[in-house]
Amino acid sequence: MKKSKTLALVMATVLLMAGCGQTAPVSSAPEAPASSASVSSQSQNEGNPKNMNLLTGLGTLTDGAVGKRPVAVMVNNLVDSLPQYGVSDANVIFEIPVEDNITRLMAMYGDYTKVPKICSLRSCRYYYPILAVGFDAFYVHWGQDPGMAQQVLNTLDIDHLNGTENTYGLYGRDQARLNSGMSLEHTGYFDGTGLAAALKQNGARTDLKSEKTGPAFSFQSGTNLIKPDGNACTKVNVQFGQGDYFSTFTYDLKTGTYLKQHNGKPHVDGVTGTQLSFTNVIVLETDISQMDSTGHKSVNWKGGKGTCKGYYLSDGVVQSITWEKTGEYDYLKFYDNSGKELKLNRGKTYIALNYPGYVTCS
Secondary structure, eight states, X not given: OEEOOOOOOHHHHHTOOXXXXXXXXXXXXXXXXXXXXXXXXXXXXXXXXXXXXXXTXXXXXXXXXXXXXXXXXXXXXXXXXXXXXXXXXXXXXXXXXXXXXXXXXEEEESOTTSOOEEEOBOOBOTHHHHHHHTTTOEEEESOBOTTHHHHHHHHSOOEEEEGGXXXXXXXXXXXXXXXXXXXXXXXXXXXXXXXXXXXHHTTOOOBOOGGGSSOSSOBOSSSSBOOOSSEEOSEEEEEOTTSSOEEEEEEETTTTEEEEEETTEEOBOTTTOOBOEESEEEEEEOOEEEOSTTOOEEEOOSEEEEEEEEEEEETTXXXXXXXXXXXXXSOOEEEOTTSOBOOBOSSOEEEEEEOTTOEEEO
């Protein structure tokens, strides 16, 4: 595991653009009726459970994971690499464009003792560890681009595990995938089932920093779903710029979650057979541009309260928001149009950082 020095991310900051693009209108249906999964906030249980997963707000942590650091894993999202596995266990998933507007996932697990075997892994792009370090997470990847990503990993105060070095011996190649003729780049795995023991054996810091021991997001006070302040949106499509990649989410009234599709097909975990689903879907619009001749992206990861627009979807409703991440080591924050911090429903969350104007709702 590499632990980098604490230095200001000068190069990353220089690449940020000043503002966010204009938000295109989001088409919406009339206001949604109350669902069977929704109840009044007055009937919610107050307080957080002692074994709260800080990424979901739910009391699901094992005793050994309370107060411990989460894990963020880079996951290949190329169509040819599907199906992934281990992703249905993730508590938070980020999706952001990389070269040619294909997307890459960062799957986050709030319980470091229950990280599954995950395939296929992918390399670092600089904005992912900047997001991960805001959660005080271990960052897991398989290599990195030699430019900005390498600079950020060298300067950011982050513990990262690298597949090119087979850190802790937790990386390998999926032989069944190789035997099926899948390209080598789509076969790398991280065996998260051995992570807790490896961290203990190597004396890694597993306790969260004191300022990171609270919830990663501002959650509603109970586990019942509360509708956002907006209009009905039971299907949302997120097109990642002018490329071929898009994610679609369809609201399932029975479970109170949004079921994910990847490029028009159900996004399914190859081991569990489970379609990815999320209580919260968040799309953050930001400035994204090509950074160099290789097609690597410059992404404004800082946002801006009141200026960088976004959308929060939960329980069949979409709400307009703004967002910011004030520094590398800070959490993402979401705000309603009055500037008040947004409260999320407890559960799994999907977060996209994307170009402005590529979201449609129905």
